[in-house]
Amino acid sequence: MADRYRPKPTVQRAREGNPSKTAIKEGVIVPRVILAEPDWNEVFKASSDPAVELANVRCREVASEEWRRMVPVLEIAAGIGEVDHATVKDLCVCVARIDQAERDLSGRGLMVTAERGPVKNRAATIAAQYRTQLARYIRELGLYRVPELQSPHPISTKPSRTCGTDFPRGKFARLIGSLHRKPYPSVRGIWAFLAVILTKFYIRQGGHVMPSG
Structure with a gap:
């Protein structure tokens, strides 16, 4: 510090x-x-x-x-x-x-x-x-060791995907879980995501969604 x-x-x-990029006085x-x-x-x-x-x-x-x-x-x-x-x-x-x-x-x-x-x-x-x-x-005496500014092998910050499927991170992220903290979405999140996609598909096709029950 x-x-x-x-x-x-x-x-x-x-x-x-x-x-700091400030001027160094002689x-x-x-x-x-x-x-x-x-x-x-x-x-x-x-x-x-x-x-x-x-x-x-x-x-x-x-x-x-x-x-x-x-x-x-x-x-x-x-x-x-x-x-x-x-x-x-x-x-x-x-x-x-x-x-x-x-x-x-x-x-x-x-x-x-x-x-x-x-x-x-x-x-x-x-x-x-x-x-x-x-x-x-x-x-x-100015003998502090200068740390490397960039590692020769940078560590990837992207979450690992163990299920082999790339899921979107946009407005549906809250439905399928936080992909930044979880390696894969929950089962409930997957079903919610599929329901939203199917609903949008039927609406674009001019159809309608059958009421439940």
């Missing part, structure tokens, strides 16, 4: 083909540069605790891998500049922290034992918060 208070970035609107022109990878040792600093240091080593590796994967794509698709350095770095940190939280969930489980009994693992809440922030960075 579009955010009424936060308009879409210009790059994202251009990538989506500008569905905005601030940022010169393109090749972003230098940050020193992850400054972001995930060394710790005297072996467990924390082991997690930080893993975070450095994940963040560095994400940076090398994302930056070449952003330089071509989004035209990032030096002002985007902090955003891209925070995006990589989010990916590393999500990996850390998921590894903790895999190791200790979703429920952990506390003083008052089993409680929810806080890593699940942390992972959800980082995913929310990651989605904001993705939107800010």
